Amino acid sequence: MRQTPPPIAYLLPNFFTAASIFSGFYAIVLALEGAFDSAPWFIFLALIFDGLDGRVARLTNTASHFGVEFDSLADIVAFGVAPAFILYLYAGESYGRIGIVVSALFIIFGAVRLARFNVTTSRIEPSVFIGLPIPTAAIMISIAILVMERYHALSSYKVFILPLALILAILMVSNIRYPSFKKMNVKTFHFTRFLIGFITVAMGIFVYPIEGMAILAAGYLLYGPLRASFYMLRRLFHRG
Known part of the structure; x- marks a missing residue:
């Protein structure tokens, strides 16, 4: 018989969600102070807290509808408002209405992406996201x-941001x-190859943290369009 967790246990995952919001807000504060070499790191910190809240909720059996809604609101603050604000102060402010x-x-x-995810998550394939996840978009801006x-x-090329x-x-609304990766079945991986690959990537990020994360993020970003292009071309060739 599954035991009902004590009410105080429900505070733990929501604490991590609140920490994600605070990290996003503090990133904005740092951007207002012109600390653009520090502000993006708090978007990364928000991503860590965002990943912990759901896992803690599942481990402690404290998942709730409130937690899901709270997490969604936290995402729009930490991965929508915060990176957009940093983006505007860093590059957009110099270009007037275009930057706005x-x-x-x-x-x-990003809000549309989150809303669509919330209403369709039970109907899509379990191993994919439809559209670029908003945390990934936020990380790309930060990197x-x-x-x-x-x-x-x-x-001098910051306009390209x-x-x-x-x-x-x-891409978020595509x-x-x-x-x-949250839904992928790890058991289907070849453990040795996965371990070697993971260690190699981790060592590369340790030596070149910013460059390594930039390569990983760019690879994930390009994966979607390249995969879609491949399947589209394959369908065209089969028709021909």
Whole structure:
């Protein structure tokens, strides 16, 4: 017989969700202070807290409808408002209304992405996301800023972050499929190959953290369009 967890246990996963919101808010505070080399890291921290809340809820058997809604609201703050605000202060502010529109579209399309996920998650394939997940889009914005802050010679090209943000926004509301590592069946992996690959990637990120994460994020970002293009071309060849 499954035991009902004590009421206080429900606070733990929601604490991590609240921590995700706080991390996003603090990223905004740092951006307002001009600390663009630090603000994006708190988007990464928000991602860690976002990953912990659901896992803690499942481990403690404290998943609830309130927790799901709270997590969704936290995502729009930490991965929608926060990166869009950092984006606007870093690059968009210099381009007037264009910067405002691009930053706003990132939030709006991110909210659409979350709403669609909430209402369709029970009907889609268990191993994929439909559209680019909003945390991934937020991480891409954060990495782009970190790369430009690390290599100051690139700072004159910060305007290119605006079209990147627009592309990310469109991908969020697209029907392009991305793998969901949360739902993938680890048992189907070859353990030795997976371990070797994981260690190699981890060592690369340890030596070059920003560059390594940029490569990983770019690979995940491109996977969806490349996969969709491959299947579209294959269908065209079969028809021909």
